[in-house]
Amino acid sequence: MTETKKASPMKDFTDKLFDLCREYQQEIPPHKIAEVLRDYAERLD
Numbered sequence: 001m002t003e004t005k006k007a008s009p010m011k012d013f014t015d016k017l018f019d020l021c022r023e024y025q026q027e028i029p030p031h032k033i034a035e036v037l038r039d040y041a042e043r044l045d
Contacts, residue, residue, distance in 0.1 A: 021033055
């Protein structure tokens with residue numbers, strides 16, 4: 001029997017994030033999405 005591998009939490013997170021970005025880039029310009037992500041990254045530091 002083969003065991004199915006579970007996706008890593010990081011891969012799952014990035015897949016969901018990219019899906020969300022693709023969904024909203026019709027309404028929010030990509031450079032604004034990037035700005036929000038940069039601001040969030042700065043808060044994490």
